[in-house]
Amino acid sequence: MLWDDPVTKGLAKSLDVAALRQKVVAQNIANLNTPGYKRSYVVFSEELARAREKLSLRLTHPRHIPAGEIAGEPQVKVERSTSRRSDGNNVDLDQEMLDLVTNQLHYNMLAQKISERYATWRYIINEGRG
Amino acid sequence: MRINPYVVPLSPTEKEEKKASGPATFGDLFQEALQKVNRQQLEAEEALQGLISGEVEDLHQVMIAGEKARLSLQLTVQLTNKVIEAYREITRMQI
């Protein structure tokens, strides 16, 4: 169909990623005081690709493995760094709250954009009367 | 809401008119469009069902599926209107 173009699909996919990120951040914040808990985070290949472009990282050796992501699907990874806290928990509340807010704004923007796209299609189909 | 394949049945005379107009029949395209609409309606319904049964993870997926279904339906309705309008134009033509 007309509205199954790459951009619209991209918006829908990004919404999936943002929704997943929300849950992951929620999980981190819920486990703020859990001994030994290690924070999780979401990686999405599209976002990494753009970041990689900026850093101009190149796979110069045949055995270079790109940061292990499945193309087109978001993945949840665990950050197993040591923490400064005695209970082994590495959740940084300030960082999580920041992620929470940025993700919310991102989600809102995506929802807005995709809604506008569908509204435009409606307008076109209904010759300005719908 | 489901649209079965035989929705908007054209009256027998109209159908013959269509078949007579040539190999790349509008009727075929129309049929194809209808099937697409039906599929998207079914998708939207499945998403809604998922919402009700608690399987769907994200609300935005349901909303998007609903939007697609609505657009498909509107497109079909508009196409139908155009077909009928064109038919009327033809019948009004003085030969």
Added chain:
Amino acid sequence: MELFTSFHISGSALTAEKLRVDTVASNLANMQTTRTAAGGPYRRKTVVFAERLARVRQAPPSFLGRGVRVAAVVEDPNPPRLEYDPEHPDADEEGFVAYPNIDLAKEMTDLITASRSYEANTTVINTAKSLYLKALEIGRG
């Protein structure tokens, strides 16, 4: 219901921290309790948190995090605080009374920890709610 996973996650944290607060309240209320039904002085209680995960039902890789749960409420194994008071009805043969080993400062710290977490998780719930409301607007106007 899967749709409201985010709420379940944050909600579980609110429940857990609430239990922590209840434990602190119990500890503070019993700071001077030298006699319990089990015999001996009141023993300080603490909560042990653990990550809560969904019971895996299907194969597809989905996020399994479901917040936090209280794995146990444990009693402090440290020995009680002894005070010399031979007149006290609960004094032992040597005149010492065993008091609960509860430190006010420590309890206050736990209270602040719980409060900070409670506030943060409430913010997450509000954020999740705004996301859902925004999603409902898709296709409207």
